[in-house]
Amino acid sequence: MKKIALWIALSLGLIAADKELVVFNWSEYMPESVIESFEKETGIKVKYSTYDSNEAMYAKIKTAGAQNYDIIVPSTYFVNKMSKEGLLAKIDKTKLKNYTHLDPKLLNKPFDPNNDYSIPYLWGTTGISYNSKALGENTVTSWADLWKAEYKGKLLLTDDLREAFGMALKTLGYSGNSTDPKEIEAAYQKLKLLMPSVKVFNSESPKQIYLSEEVLIGMNFNGENYLANEEMPQLRYVYPKEGILAWVDSLVIPKNAKNIDSAHLFIDYLLRPEVSKSISEEIGYATPNLTAVGLLDQKVSQNRIVYPTAEDLNNSEFQIDVGESIKLYERYWEQLKTGN
Amino acid sequence: MKTIKASYALIIYFLLYLPIGILIIYSFNASKYSTEWKGFTLDWYDKLLQNDSLIEAAMNSLTIALFSSLIATAIGTLGAVALYRYTFYGKKFLQSMIYILIVSPEIVMGISLLMLFAATTLPLGFWTLLIAHITLCVPFVIVTVATRLAGFDKSIIEAAKDLGAEEFTTFYAIILPNILPAVIAGFLLSFTLSLDDVIISFFVTGPSYEILPIKIYSMVRLGVKPEINALCTIMFVFTIIVVLLSQFLLKERQK
Amino acid sequence: MLNNSLSRFAIVSIGIIFVWIVLFAFLPQLLVFIASFLTKGSQQMIEFEGNLENYTRLADPIYLKIFWDSFVLALITALLCLVIAYPFAAILARTSVQWRPILLILIIIPFWTSSLVRTYALIAIIKTKGLLNALLLWLGIISAPLELMYTETAVFIGMVYTLLPFMILPLFASIEKIDPRLLEAAGDLGAGFWNKLVKITIPLTMPGIIAGFMLVFLPALGMFYIPDLLGGAKNLIIGSFIRNQFLTFRDWPFGSAASMLLTFLMLALVAVYYRSQKVVESKDSA
Numbered sequence: 061m062k063k064i065a066l067w068i069a070l071s072l073g074l075i076a077a078d079k080e081l082v083v084f085n086w087s088e089y090m091p092e093s094v095i096e097s098f099e100k101e102t103g104i105k106v107k108y109s110t111y112d113s114n115e116a117m118y119a120k121i122k123t124a125g126a127q128n129y130d131i132i133v134p135s136t137y138f139v140n141k142m143s144k145e146g147l148l149a150k151i152d153k154t155k156l157k158n159y160t161h162l163d164p165k166l167l168n169k170p171f172d173p174n175n176d177y178s179i180p181y182l183w184g185t186t187g188i189s190y191n192s193k194a195l196g197e198n199t200v201t202s203w204a205d206l207w208k209a210e211y212k213g214k215l216l217l218t219d220d221l222r223e224a225f226g227m228a229l230k231t232l233g234y235s236g237n238s239t240d241p242k243e244i245e246a247a248y249q250k251l252k253l254l255m256p257s258v259k260v261f262n263s264e265s266p267k268q269i270y271l272s273e274e275v276l277i278g279m280n281f282n283g284e285n286y287l288a289n290e291e292m293p294q295l296r297y298v299y300p301k302e303g304i305l306a307w308v309d310s311l312v313i314p315k316n317a318k319n320i321d322s323a324h325l326f327i328d329y330l331l332r333p334e335v336s337k338s339i340s341e342e343i344g345y346a347t348p349n350l351t352a353v354g355l356l357d358q359k360v361s362q363n364r365i366v367y368p369t370a371e372d373l374n375n376s377e378f379q380i381d382v383g384e385s386i387k388l389y390e391r392y393w394e395q396l397k398t399g400n
Numbered sequence: 401m402k403t404i405k406a407s408y409a410l411i412i413y414f415l416l417y418l419p420i421g422i423l424i425i426y427s428f429n430a431s432k433y434s435t436e437w438k439g440f441t442l443d444w445y446d447k448l449l450q451n452d453s454l455i456e457a458a459m460n461s462l463t464i465a466l467f468s469s470l471i472a473t474a475i476g477t478l479g480a481v482a483l484y485r486y487t488f489y490g491k492k493f494l495q496s497m498i499y500i501l502i503v504s505p506e507i508v509m510g511i512s513l514l515m516l517f518a519a520t521t522l523p524l525g526f527w528t529l530l531i532a533h534i535t536l537c538v539p540f541v542i543v544t545v546a547t548r549l550a551g552f553d554k555s556i557i558e559a560a561k562d563l564g565a566e567e568f569t570t571f572y573a574i575i576l577p578n579i580l581p582a583v584i585a586g587f588l589l590s591f592t593l594s595l596d597d598v599i600i601s602f603f604v605t606g607p608s609y610e611i612l613p614i615k616i617y618s619m620v621r622l623g624v625k626p627e628i629n630a631l632c633t634i635m636f637v638f639t640i641i642v643v644l645l646s647q648f649l650l651k652e653r654q655k
Numbered sequence: 656m657l658n659n660s661l662s663r664f665a666i667v668s669i670g671i672i673f674v675w676i677v678l679f680a681f682l683p684q685l686l687v688f689i690a691s692f693l694t695k696g697s698q699q700m701i702e703f704e705g706n707l708e709n710y711t712r713l714a715d716p717i718y719l720k721i722f723w724d725s726f727v728l729a730l731i732t733a734l735l736c737l738v739i740a741y742p743f744a745a746i747l748a749r750t751s752v753q754w755r756p757i758l759l760i761l762i763i764i765p766f767w768t769s770s771l772v773r774t775y776a777l778i779a780i781i782k783t784k785g786l787l788n789a790l791l792l793w794l795g796i797i798s799a800p801l802e803l804m805y806t807e808t809a810v811f812i813g814m815v816y817t818l819l820p821f822m823i824l825p826l827f828a829s830i831e832k833i834d835p836r837l838l839e840a841a842g843d844l845g846a847g848f849w850n851k852l853v854k855i856t857i858p859l860t861m862p863g864i865i866a867g868f869m870l871v872f873l874p875a876l877g878m879f880y881i882p883d884l885l886g887g888a889k890n891l892i893i894g895s896f897i898r899n900q901f902l903t904f905r906d907w908p909f910g911s912a913a914s915m916l917l918t919f920l921m922l923a924l925v926a927v928y929y930r931s932q933k934v935v936e937s938k939d940s941a
Contacts, residue, residue, distance in 0.1 A: 082607045087618035088625060092451065108453060109607035110618035112598075115902035120603055122700055123511060124518045128606050145698050219888050221903065260805045260887035265623045268775075271434040272782050274804050287623070291434050343622065384697065390904045397891040398717050405746045412743050416765045416819070419776035422786070423768070426779070435779040479672030486665050490673065496922055497676045500684060502869065503921045505877035505897045508914040511907075512683030535679040538672075540821075543866045547829045550862035567664035582828035584756070588763045589824055589870075596770050616769050624775065632768045639764055647757050 079104040081322045084117065084129040086110060089309075091342040098329050104322050114138045121147065126314030130323040136307045137222075137379045139178045140171035144381070148177040149313040155324040158331035161351040166308060171380050178310035179327055180348035182340065185368065185376070186223055186305040188298040189270055189280035189288075200277065203231040203300040207250075212257045216269055216278030219261035221393040222379055223305060224251060227279060230302045236377045239385040248392035255396060270295055283345040286365045297365045303375025304368075308348070420636060427629035444630040454615060454631060461595060461612040464526070468533035469590035475534065476541025476590075477583050481575060483542070484549040485557070498539040509536070510603035517604060524606030532604040533594045540593060541586035548582035684918075691911035700907045709912035718896075718913070722920075725893040728882065729875035732814040736822040736871045737864065739815065744826035744863075745856070749835070759827065763820055770817060774884055777816060781809060805887035813885040818875060822867040829863025830856070865928070873921065893917060 079102070083090065087110040095106045109128075111117040114135050126132070126147060134142060142148050153159050153175075162180060172178045190200045199205070206215060217224050226236030228247035238244055259275050266280045267288040285297040311330065313323045329335060336349035337356055346366050347353060353361050361367055382389070427445070431438035448454065483491065501509075513535070517528050552575075560570045576583070598613040605611065616628055661669070691709055696702035712718075747758055765773070780786045781803045788800040803809050833856065841851050857864070879894030888895070893913070900910030 084607070086621035087615045089621055092453070107607045109610060110614055111602065112614075112617040112620055113902065115905075116602060119511065119902055119905070120514065123514050123603075124524065128524065219883070255889075258887075258889065261889060262884075262887070264620045264884070267433055267623060268435075271436075272778075272784060272804075274783060283622075287433060291431060291436070291438075386904060390899075390906075394717055394721075394891060394896075397889065398720050399890075405742075408742060409746045412739070413761065415816075416762065418780065419773045419816075420765050420768060422776040422779050423772060426776070435775075435782075435785075475671055475675060478668035482665060482668040482672060486661060486669060488661070488669055494673065494676055496925075497680050497684075499869070499873070499921060499925055500918050501676075501680050502873040503876060503918060504684070505894060505914055505917070507898050507901050508687055508911070509683065511901060512686050513679065515686055516679075516683050531679060535675070538675065540870060542672075543870060544825050544828060547825050547862045547866040548832060550829075551832070551859070567662040571664065581755075581759075581831050582825075584759065585824035585828045588760065589821060592763055592766045592820065595767050613769055613771075616771055624771065628769070628772055632772050636764070636768060639767060643757065643760050643764065651753075 079319075079322060080107065081105070081131065081319050081326055082107045082109060082129050083131045083133075083326075084109050084111065085131075085133045086112070089133065089343065091339060094330070094335055094339060098326060101329075102322075102325060104319075104325070106326075118142070121314070125316065127316045127318065129314055130317045130319045131326060132312050132314060133181055133309050134178075134312060135309050135379075136169075136171050137381045139310050139312060140381045142312065143172060143177040147315055149315045149317060149320060150176050151179060151313060151327070152324060156328045156331060158328050158333075161331060161333055161336070161349045163348050163350040163353075166348040169308070169378050171308075171378060172310070178312050179331070180308045181311050181330065182343060182345040183306065183308040183348055184345045185282045185299070186218065186227075186279055186307070187282060187285075188277065188300055189266070189285045190277040190296055190298065191270065191273065191292075191294060192296045193294040194273070194276045197296075200296075200298050201301055203227055203302050205300075206257070206277065207254055211277050213259050214276040215254070215257040215259055216266055216275040216280070217254075217258055217261050218266065218279045218281075219263045221389055222382075223263075223279065224261075225389055225392075226305050226377070226379065228254075230300070230305070230375075230377070233302065236303075236305055237380050237382055239382050241385075241388055244385065244388050244392065248396070251392075251396055255399075282365050282368075283343075286363065287344050289365070299364075299368060299372040301375075303377055304373065306373070306376045306378050308378065423629050424633045424636070427626070427633040429626070432626060433623060444626040445634075447625075448627040448630045448634075451627060453610070454612075454627065457610045457612045457615045458631060458635065460609055464529055464533060464609075464611060465591050465594040468530055468594045469537060469587055471530075472534045472537035472590045473541050473583060473587040476538045476586055477545050477576075477579070479538070480542045480545035480549060481571060481579075484546065484552070498542055501535070501539045502543070506597070506599040510600040513600065514603040523608075524604060525608040526605075529601060529605045529609060529611070532600050533597065536597060536600060537590035537593050540589045541583075544586040544589065545579055545582045548579045552578065687911045687914055690908050691915045693908045695906045695908055700905060709909045710916070712909065713912060713916055721891050721893060721896050722916075724890060725876055728810070728814070728892060729872050732811065732818060732875045733822075733868050733872040735811060735815050736819055737868065740819060740822040740826055740867065741864075744823050745830050747823075747827055748831040748833075755831075759824070762823055766820055770881070773816075774813060774881055777813060778804065778885070781812060804885070805889075807886065810882045810886040813881045814875060814878070817878075817881055818871045821870040821874070825866040825870060826860065826863045829860045829866070833859050876917065876921075 081104050083106060085108065090108070095108065098104070099106055111120070117132065117134065118138060118141070156179070159179070166180050166183060167175050188200055188203070188206070225244065225247050228250045229236050229238050229243060232243070232246055232250060234243045234247070260269060262269055267284040269275050270280065271288055271292055280297070282297055285295055288295050311327050313320060317323060330339070331349060333349055333351040333355055336347045336352035340347035340352065340356065341360070344366070353367065364372065426435065428440050428442070429437055430441040430443070483494065513532050517524060522528055556574060557570055560574055565573070596613060598617050601611055602614050605614070616624060619625060619628070690701055692705045692707065694702045694704040694706065747755070750758060778785070783800050783802050783804060791797045792800065838851055838855060841855055846854065877894045877897070879892060879898060882892060883895060897910050897913050900906050900913060
C-alpha cells in the first residue's frame with residue numbers, strides 16, 4: 061500500500077521524481093522491506109530490475125550499455141571482467157562511512173585488489189552436500205571422496221563449467237583458476253572418470269533435488285544446504301580438505317550510471333550493520349559486514365554452514381577470469397557432455 | 401465407440417490439468433522448499449498480497465500478452481491471406497523468413513533484436529517488448545491460418561468479385577468467417593507464447609517494464625518462492641472464471 | 656515489389672507483413688549472418704576480422720553429434736505429439752458447434768501458467784518418491800518405484816506436455832474443415848474406419864499435420880530449459896549449446912554460425928518437402 065501511495069504521490073508531482081535509483085539484481089535477492097525504508101528515508105524511488113545469471117546480465121550490458129542501471133550485483137569474476145573492460149565506475153569510499161564495518165578477510169581479493177570498483181554484498185561457498193542418513197555420518201571429507209564407486213548414479217554437480225573444473229583442479233592439488241593446459245587436461249581426465257556417477261547437473265535449485273532424494277551426494281552452495289536443513293536436518297555440508305570454492309556477490313556502479321550520488325548513498329545504507337543483518341537473515345547467505353555478524357542470532361552466526369571458521373576456509377579460492385584459457389575449458393566441457 | 405472417444409478426450413484433459421492441480425495444492429502447502437506435504441497454510445497468499453512488484457509484473461505480463469497477440473493475429477491473418485491469394489515479388493522470401501523465425505533460437509532472436517534496438521533511440525521497455533513479442537507470434541499465426549486456407553475454394557472469391565464486392569468486403573464477409581477457427585487458434589497460441597517468453601523478453605525490455613516470467617526465472621539464486629504457486633493459482637482461477645462467464649453471456653445473447 | 660494490378664487492400668496487407676518481417680526478422684538475422692563470419696574479441700564481443708573459421712569449426716564430430724541428438728529429440732517429440740493429438744483433435748472437431756470454442760480454450764488455459772512452474776509440478780509427479788510411483792505402488796502394478804527422473808523418458812514427457820497445444824490447434828483447425836457428409840458418403844459406399852482415415856481424413860488434413868509438425872518440431876530444436884531440468888543436463892543439445900556460446904563462452908560469432916547452420920538445415924528440409932509436394936501434385940494432375 062505504501063508503495064502505491066508513493067507512486068500516486070510521485071505521479072501527481074507531490075514529490076520530486078527526479079531522484080531515482082535503478083537496481084539490477086537476481087529477483088528477491090534484496091528484501092523489499094530494506095528497499096522500502098531506504099525510499100522512505102531519502103525520497104529516492106528504487107526501481108528493481110532482474111536477471112537470472114551473471115552471463116545474461118553481462119551480455120545485455122555489453123550490447124545495450126549500462127546507462128539504464130545505477131547498481132548491479134555481479135559475482136566474483138564478473139567484477140574482475142567488467143572492471144578490466146572499463147564498464148564500471150570507481151567507487152568513492154570517502155562517501156561510504158560504513159565501509160569500516162566490512163570484514164577485512166573479504167576485502168582486497170584478487171578479483172578487485174583495492175575494492176576500487178566493488179563492495180561485497182553477500183558471500184558464500186560451493187562445497188559438498190551429502191545425505192548422512194543414507195550414506196552414514198562423517199563419510200565424506202574431501203572432493204576426492206566423490207569418486208568413490210559406491211556413489212555411482214547418486215551424484216549431483218553444479219551445471220557450471222568453471223565450478224566443475226575448479227572442483228576437479230582442486231582435487232588434483234592445482235589452482236581452481238588454472239590456465240595451464242596440462243592441468244586443465246588432467247582435470248578433464250579426472251572429470252571423465254566421474255561422469256558415470258553423475259545423475260544430474262543442476263545450478264538452478266540443487267536443494268530441491270537433495271530434498272527429493274534423487275541424489276545423495278554432490279556439489280552444493282552453502283546457502284542451499286542451510287535452507288534445505290529446515291526440512292532435512294540430515295543433509296550435511298562439507299568443507300573439503302583440498303579447499304572450497306568461494307564467491308562474493310558485490311555491489312558495483314556502472315560507468316555511465318545516471319545517479320552515481322544516489323548509488324553511493326544506497327551502498328552506504330546497505331552497509332549499515334542493522335540493514336546488513338536483516339538482509340542476511342532474510343536471504344540466508346552470509347553478510348561480509350563484521351559488525352552485522354555480531355548482531356545476528358548466535359544460532360545463525362555460529363552455524364558453520366553459513367559462517368565457516370577460518371580453518372574451514374584453508375586453501376579456499378575465489379574464481380577469477382581465466383582469459384583465453386576459457387576456450388580450452390569449453391572444449392573439454394563439450395567433450396564431457398557429448399560422451400567423448 | 402462413443403464412450404472410447406469421450407474417455408480419450410477426458411484423459412487428455414485430465415493430464416493437461418494434472419500439473420495445475422498439483423500446483424494449486426502446493427500453494428496451500430506449509431513446506432517452503434520441498435514437495436512433501438507439511439500441512440495447510442494461507443501464508444503464501446498473504447505474502448503474495450504484500451509483494452507489489454510481483455503483482456505489478458503479472459499485470460504487465462497480461463497486458464503485453466493481450467496486445468501483442470491481438471496485433472500479431474491481425475498482422476498474421478492478413479499476411480497469410482495475402483500469401484495465399486496474391487503473387488508478388490518477394491513471396492518466397494517472406495515464406496522462408498517465417499520458418500526461419502520459428503526455428504531461430506530465442507537467445508539469437510533476443511540478442512539480435514537488442515542489437516537492432518540499441519542502434520535506434522528507442523528506449524527499452526513496453527514498446528520494444530511489444531515489437532519483439534509480435535515478431536515472435538506472427539509466424540505461428542501465419543502457419544496456423546495458412547493450414548485452413550489450403551484447399552479454400554478460390555472460385556467463391558472469384559464469384560464475389562464478379563458480383564462487384566470490394567476486396568476488403570470479400571475478405572471480411574467471405575474469407576474471414578471461413579478461417580475463423582484457425583484465426584482463434586492462432587490468437588490462443590500467440591497469447592500462450594507471449595505470456596511464457598523469458599529469454600527474448602529479458603534482452604529487449606528495460607527496468608521500466610518487468611514481466612512475470614523474468615521475475616520467476618531470476619529467482620533461481622534462492623529457488624522459486626511458494627508465493628509463485630499462489631500467484632499462478634489466482635491467475636488460473638481468474639482465467640477460468642472469465643472464460644466460463646463469457647461463455648455464459650454468449651449463450652444468453654444467443655437465446 | 657508489387658504488381659500494378661493489385662488492389663489497395665492487397666497492397667496494404669502485403670505491405671504490413673513485408674515491412675514487419677524485413678525490419679524485425681530479416682535485419683536481425685542479417686546481423687547474425689554477418690557476425691557468423693567475424694571473430695571473437697577478448698574485450699569486445701565481436702571483432703571485425705572476416706573468415707570462415709566458425710563454419711569449419713562446426714564440422715567437428717562433437718558438434719555433428721550435438722546437432723544429430725537434438726534433431727532426433729525434436730523429431731520423436733513431434734511424432735509423439737502427432738500420435739497423441741490427432742485423435743484428440745478429431746474428437747474435438749466433431750463435438751457440437753456451440754461447445755467447440757470452450758473446449759478449445761480449455762486446452763490452452765493450462766499453458767498460461769509459467770512453464771517453469773508447470774515443469775516443477777511435473778517433477779513432483781514423476782520423481783522417484785512422487786505421486787505417479789505412489790499411485791502405481793498402491794495399485795500393486797509395480798513392486799519397486801520407477802526411476803523416471805533424469806532419463807530420456809522424463810525428457811519426452813516434459814517436451815510433449817509443453818508442446819502438445821502447438822500440435823492440437825492446427826490439427827483441429829484443419830480437421831474441422833472436412834465436410835462430415837464426405838465421410839458419411841464414404842461409409843455408405845462401404846468404406847470402413849481405417850479406409851476412411853487413410854483415404855480421406857489424413858490426405859485432407861495433411862496441411863494441418865504439416866503445420867502442427869512444424870510448430871512442434873522447430874521450437875523443439877531450440878529448446879533447452881525443459882530437457883535440461885528433466886534430463887539432468889548430461890547431454891548437450893543445440894539449444895543449450897548456442898546459449899552457452901552467447902552467454903558462458905561469449906563467442907558470439909561461433910554461436911551465430913551455429914544458429915545459421917540450424918537455419919540453413921531447416922530451410923533445406925522445408926525445400927525438400929515442397930519439392931516432393933510438387934512432384935506428388937504433378938503426378939496427380941497428370
